Amino acid sequence: MGRSPCCEKAHTNKGAWTKEEDERLISYIKVHGEGCWRSLPKAAGLLRCGKSCRLRWINYLRPDLKRGNFTEEEDELIIKLHSLLGNKWSIIAGRLPGRTDNEIKNYWNTHIKRKLLSRGLDPQTHRPLNRAALTTTSYRPENARGPDTVPRETTDSIEEGHSSGTSMDEDQSSEINLELSISLPYASAKPPCTSPKVACAPSQAICLCYDLGLRRGEACSCQSIKSSQVISYFRPLEEIKFGL
DNA sequence: AAACCTACCAACCGCAGCGTC
DNA sequence: TGACGCTGCGGTTGGTAGGTT
Numbered sequence: 001m002g003r004s005p006c007c008e009k010a011h012t013n014k015g016a017w018t019k020e021e022d023e024r025l026i027s028y029i030k031v032h033g034e035g036c037w038r039s040l041p042k043a044a045g046l047l048r049c050g051k052s053c054r055l056r057w058i059n060y061l062r063p064d065l066k067r068g069n070f071t072e073e074e075d076e077l078i079i080k081l082h083s084l085l086g087n088k089w090s091i092i093a094g095r096l097p098g099r100t101d102n103e104i105k106n107y108w109n110t111h112i113k114r115k116l117l118s119r120g121l122d123p124q125t126h127r128p129l130n131r132a133a134l135t136t137t138s139y140r141p142e143n144a145r146g147p148d149t150v151p152r153e154t155t156d157s158i159e160e161g162h163s164s165g166t167s168m169d170e171d172q173s174s175e176i177n178l179e180l181s182i183s184l185p186y187a188s189a190k191p192p193c194t195s196p197k198v199a200c201a202p203s204q205a206i207c208l209c210y211d212l213g214l215r216r217g218e219a220c221s222c223q224s225i226k227s228s229q230v231i232s233y234f235r236p237l238e239e240i241k242f243g244l
Numbered sequence: 245a246a247a248c249c250t251a252c253c254a255a256c257c258g259c260a261g262c263g264t265c
Numbered sequence: 266t267g268a269c270g271c272t273g274c275g276g277t278t279g280g281t282a283g284g285t286t
Binding site: 014015016017051052055056059060102103106107109110111 | 251252253254255256257
Binding site for chain 3: 015016035036038050051054058087088089090101102
């Protein structure tokens with residue numbers, strides 16, 4: 001069947017953004033806010049596709065971006081979150097204010113992978129290298145797409161990979177704080193968002209279950225923390241999966 | 245100084261999820 | 266209910282800065 005292209009490629013620029021393009025995009029978003037990426041380029045007078053504008057804004061132009069080197073604390077947090085979530089860069093980025101998924105992904109591939117290898121840990125499984133080699137066929141910490149992964153809707157889901165207790169080291173799972181919560185990456189600066197995704201609304205609590213496989217409408221019993229804009233996820237994943 | 249290599253990161257691409265009609 | 270459009274995500278690529286020979 002095929003999808004229509006996201007934009008008219010014949011009349012769009014590609015490659016590095018110029019200063020002028022950046023300024024146009026910034027000034028447009030300052031006035032009109034984020035969203036409607038499809039129509040934004042035309043409205044802003046940019047010869048770019050909406051996707052490109054969105055990426056540029058999110059990864060580079062957003063005013064709340066931290067930039068600069070990652071701290072040791074950020075490193076460790078990324079490692080722990082990756083051990084739990086796999087290549088869910090957007091969720092991981094949600095726990096690191098001022099950092100983008102792209103930035104974290106790049107940082108992972110260029111620094112943290114090596115860091116884990118130097119510790120004798122497999123960057124994918126977070127297990128000791130020799131043990132990881134023995135069990136790579138059965139253990140999949142990240143359920144991300146890829147040639148060696150499975151579709152999201154299969155039973156080989158994140159629950160089995162991260163919290164069943166049958167495939168993860170007991171010592172590792174006990175060491176990791178499963179009281180996951182997601183903070184809003186830029187709640188203060190962002191105008192009210194009309195997206196239906198719960199994670200988008202600054203005034204609403206966020207349930208991590210959403211991105212762990214449960215979709216809207218599926219009941220979860222995560223509890224909100226008063227005076228906070230997060231819901232801590234603390235139920236064993238099996239309970240959620242099987243509605244226990 | 246030049247050639248080559250490596251690491252980094254911005255940007256692109258394709259696909260999936262979700263909402264709307 | 267399914268087609269379609271939009272958005273977001275994750276994998277990958279390509280340009281380039283910095284280091285090494």
